[in-house]
Structure formats: structure tokens, C-alpha cells
Amino acid sequence: MWGRICVNKVVTSRINLLWNCRSLSTMQLKTEEFQSLFTDGLNSIAELFEKNHFELRIAGGAVRDLLSGKRPDDVDFATTATPDDMKRIFQAAGVRMINNKGEKHGTITARIHSENFEVTTLRVDVQTDGRHAEVEFTRDWKKDAERRDLTINSMFFGLDGTLYDYFSGYEDLKNRRVRFVGSAEQRIQEDYLRILRYFRFYGRVAVRAGEHEPGTLQAIRENAQGMAAISGERIWVELKKMLVGKHAAHLIEVMYELGVAQYMGLPVEGNVAELTRVWQQSHAWSPKPMTLLSALLRRSADVDRLDLRLKISREEKNLGLFVVKHRRELVKSQDEPDSLRPYTDFIIDSREPDAQSKMCELLKYQGEERLLAQMKRWAIPRFPVSGHDLRKMGITSGQEIGIILQNLRDVWKESRYQMGKEELLNNVTGS
Structure with missing residues (x-):
């Protein structure tokens, strides 16, 4: 009854x-x-x-x-x-x-x-x-x-x-409130992964950042080191879901303040300010979790250390390395701010697998909304000249064919990929 x-x-x-x-x-x-x-x-x-x-x-x-x-x-x-x-x-x-x-x-x-x-x-x-x-x-x-x-x-x-x-x-x-059943400390000590589940569901449910119950945060602080015993795979599953939810930058900051981050594979001196900046300007475009997390990483070695702890996939690791390496050196031209040219030229020359997808993530990271929209519409053009075309013209030296193909590729790029085979080959006969 x-x-x-x-x-x-x-x-x-x-x-x-x-x-x-x-x-x-x-x-x-x-x-x-x-x-x-x-x-x-x-x-x-x-x-x-x-x-x-x-x-x-x-x-x-x-x-x-x-x-x-x-x-x-x-x-x-x-x-x-x-x-x-x-x-x-x-x-x-x-x-x-x-x-x-x-x-x-x-x-x-x-x-x-x-x-x-x-x-x-x-x-x-x-x-x-x-x-x-x-x-x-x-x-x-x-x-x-x-x-x-x-x-x-x-x-x-x-x-x-x-x-x-x-x-x-x-x-x-x-009421958009996230609370543990009964004692927060007891629930956490039963399974320390629940610390991340709290943050993940806070990002899904709560309307505003920073409205945590003080007792909950204290329980997390006092039990943060328990995360060290949780497998990296389980941590990464929860962390990825949190990164694509609301308040991700705020929640990462709270993790650092409570001493949780160091036990889950995040760098001790993570760049929280950069993560906050990137999240604020890009979260509306649904960046991949690794794209956002890359903002926290200061150097390529941080990606390797993250992988050792969290066992991220090869695709995720390659994306992290790509973003960390190119986020500063590969930027839009100041002379042509609306041009995709630096990015498309990189893709044409690159041997990166899935380079266009990685470039879209880089543009999200950089906050380039207009260029991102262009990149999504852009179809990678096919270079129209091959070594076979040059051999048909009587050029037999492999070294010479390689040099000519590179020169023609540069000419083709300058034309914004508009020149066709015949027009390009005319450059060979005229040289």
C-alpha cells in the first residue's frame, strides 16, 4: 500500500x-x-x-x-x-x-x-x-x-x-536540473565514470552553464582521482558525447578546476582559453569531438599522449594531428579573404587521406563560416594530364616527366583548376 x-x-x-x-x-x-x-x-x-x-x-x-x-x-x-x-x-x-x-x-x-x-x-x-x-x-x-x-x-x-x-x-x-540519486559521493564511488556522466547529462539537460549544486561539485572534487582507474575507452565514449553537447567549454573548465582532467588523459596545462574560444565560434556547426578537443592541445605530442590514455581511433588521432599542425600555418589569404585557394591548393597537393573532410573541420576550428560553406560545395577537380600523355609526346625520361608534371600542376593551380589537357600540354610544346 x-x-x-x-x-x-x-x-x-x-x-x-x-x-x-x-x-x-x-x-x-x-x-x-x-x-x-x-x-x-x-x-x-x-x-x-x-x-x-x-x-x-x-x-x-x-x-x-x-x-x-x-x-x-x-x-x-x-x-x-x-x-x-x-x-x-x-x-x-x-x-x-x-x-x-x-x-x-x-x-x-x-x-x-x-x-x-x-x-x-x-x-x-x-x-x-x-x-x-x-x-x-x-x-x-x-x-x-x-x-x-x-x-x-x-x-x-x-x-x-x-x-x-x-x-x-x-x-x-x-526544471533542467541534474542530480545524483541519493548521495552523490556514494553514487560516484560505486562507479567513478559517473563523474563524466554527470557532466555529459548536464550538457544535455541544463539550460545555463554554471548552475551546479555545490555539494555535487564537492563530491566530484573529493573523488576525482578515482577516474585514474577507469579505462580510457570508457572515458572517451562519455567525453565525446559531452563535447558535442551544450556547455562543453564550461564543463571542461570545471573539470580542470575540480582536478578531474589530469586523471582522464587531458594535458595538465591544457589550453582551456583556446578551447573556449573555438567552442564559442564553432559549436553551431557541429564540429567533431576531436576538432574541439584539439584546441586544448598545445602540440602534436599532446595528441600522442591523449591516444595512449584514451585509445582514440586512428581516424580521430589523424584529425587531431592535422588540426594541431595546420591551425596556424594554413589560413585564408589576406589579399583574397573570401577565397578558398590556400585550402584547396593544400588538398590538391596533399596525400592526406580524406583531406577535404579534415579541411572542413579545420575551417570550423578557425571560425570560417563562409569558407566552410564553400568547402562543403567544392568538388575536388581531377588533374587532366598524366605521364602517359607526355610519353605520347615523345618524352621518355622518368625524371623529366616528373618535373614537367609538377610544373603543369602549378600552372593548373594558378588557373584555379580551369585549364584543360590540351591547353596544359601546349605549355609543354611551347617550352
Whole structure:
């Protein structure tokens, strides 16, 4: 028994809110976004759980998206059924199960009607070491919500549209507030990566920078060194998501102020002022995470050290090296400020893989909006002359062919890539 139920009518055409007077708030959601989730696959899965007397609810980020009026791209489910229960149910119904590496953590993935459904048993943490947790399965929804990181991530939706909110996550979401479930210190010490998850969700949810709860920041400061034990791959996943969100420059600055940055692979003397400048002038153009992070790095060696800690991809490392190397030396001409010529000439001469894409990122970094738009429209022209053309003219020396081709390429560049094969070859016959 939850006790007396209070009714609050929220002024909205789509939501009626029921508040429980104790710890649980519920609401009934009947939006188009919610209804659109009910495909043949979900209806079939729901029928199986109901038939076997187990409850199935939507969990995690999908709840947050639905409450924000968005249709979630991915939907995770939680259930009172154990992994053994789910395997028995699915096997009896002839439902295929795939990718069951997560079974020891309580997750079974079922495939039905060409859709995958990831369903996880309710859990409680028995023991944590700051990186991993040993869990036990439970049927208590509140205990499962209690082990989650942030209040806005601790809610569930029943398949009838009922929201189950044990820690005022919906209120926090409406107020654009990011809070840990219960004690910030305890949640962080269970998994130190939650420090970055706090910052990442702050950048997604908060309207304004700098409105952190002092107690939260203090808990992060006192536990910053715990980040040293977190794998670089896990850090990079969260950091990338944070860098493409709101307030990225502010959040990086806070990480330095709280002593977190040094434990996650960022340079001790990172150029926070440069990162702030680059973010302010470029974030509207969606720069890649590595483009923004390059502003923090002062030299190429910083990219190498970052890679050692975070295990960034080869493509990301090459982009970082490219931006750090060329951000000062490759700039627009003062004589022709609206011309792409220095950038296009570099691409024509470059052996850089994917040079045009890297150049777009460099232009974002430099704040060159007009040139960026031109670069996106520009198609790399093909140099029309080959060594075969020169051999047909009777030139047989490989060294001479190489010199002539380079000279013709320079002439072609001067023409802004307009001269054709015949016109270029006339330069050879006339020389």
C-alpha cells in the first residue's frame, strides 16, 4: 500500500499527472511518440511477459526522451523476470535470443519480427569497486532505480503509459536540473565514470552553464582521482558525447578546476582559453569531438599522449594531428579573404587521406563560416594530364616527366583548376 493518492491536474493537452503522497510519483502518458513504440515486435514481447505473470517496463534514456516529447531511437526494457525466466519464456515461444554476453549482468536480447529487444532483470549492487559491480537480481523496482546514477535516468514507463518515478526525476527534468540519486559521493564511488556522466547529462539537460549544486561539485572534487582507474575507452565514449553537447567549454573548465582532467588523459596545462574560444565560434556547426578537443592541445605530442590514455581511433588521432599542425600555418589569404585557394591548393597537393573532410573541420576550428560553406560545395577537380600523355609526346625520361608534371600542376593551380589537357600540354610544346 502506497497510502493516500493525491491528484494534481497539469495544464497540458497530453499529460495527466498523479502524485503519490509518499515516495512514488506516477503519470499517464498517451502521446504519439509513446504509442508509436508499439510495433508488432513489442506487442508480441509484451504479451509473452504478461502471459507468464512478469512485469515489463521501459527504462533509461527512452523514458527521458518520451517525457521530453521525443521518440527514442533506442529503447531498453527492465523486468521482474530473471535471465533464466526469460530464456524459458523465449524458448517456449520459439523466440530467437542473440548477443547474450550480457546475461551475467541480467540482460537477454530477444529478436522477434526483425526487431531486437534488450531486456534486463531488476538488480541491486552487492559490491562495487569504483569500476564494476557485482549484482543480485530483485523484483523491487525502487531498489533498481536506487542503484542508477542520476534521477533523470532512474524512471520507468509501464506499457500502459504509467510513469514510475521514485526520486523526482521528472521534476528535475522539467526544471533542467541534474542530480545524483541519493548521495552523490556514494553514487560516484560505486562507479567513478559517473563523474563524466554527470557532466555529459548536464550538457544535455541544463539550460545555463554554471548552475551546479555545490555539494555535487564537492563530491566530484573529493573523488576525482578515482577516474585514474577507469579505462580510457570508457572515458572517451562519455567525453565525446559531452563535447558535442551544450556547455562543453564550461564543463571542461570545471573539470580542470575540480582536478578531474589530469586523471582522464587531458594535458595538465591544457589550453582551456583556446578551447573556449573555438567552442564559442564553432559549436553551431557541429564540429567533431576531436576538432574541439584539439584546441586544448598545445602540440602534436599532446595528441600522442591523449591516444595512449584514451585509445582514440586512428581516424580521430589523424584529425587531431592535422588540426594541431595546420591551425596556424594554413589560413585564408589576406589579399583574397573570401577565397578558398590556400585550402584547396593544400588538398590538391596533399596525400592526406580524406583531406577535404579534415579541411572542413579545420575551417570550423578557425571560425570560417563562409569558407566552410564553400568547402562543403567544392568538388575536388581531377588533374587532366598524366605521364602517359607526355610519353605520347615523345618524352621518355622518368625524371623529366616528373618535373614537367609538377610544373603543369602549378600552372593548373594558378588557373584555379580551369585549364584543360590540351591547353596544359601546349605549355609543354611551347617550352
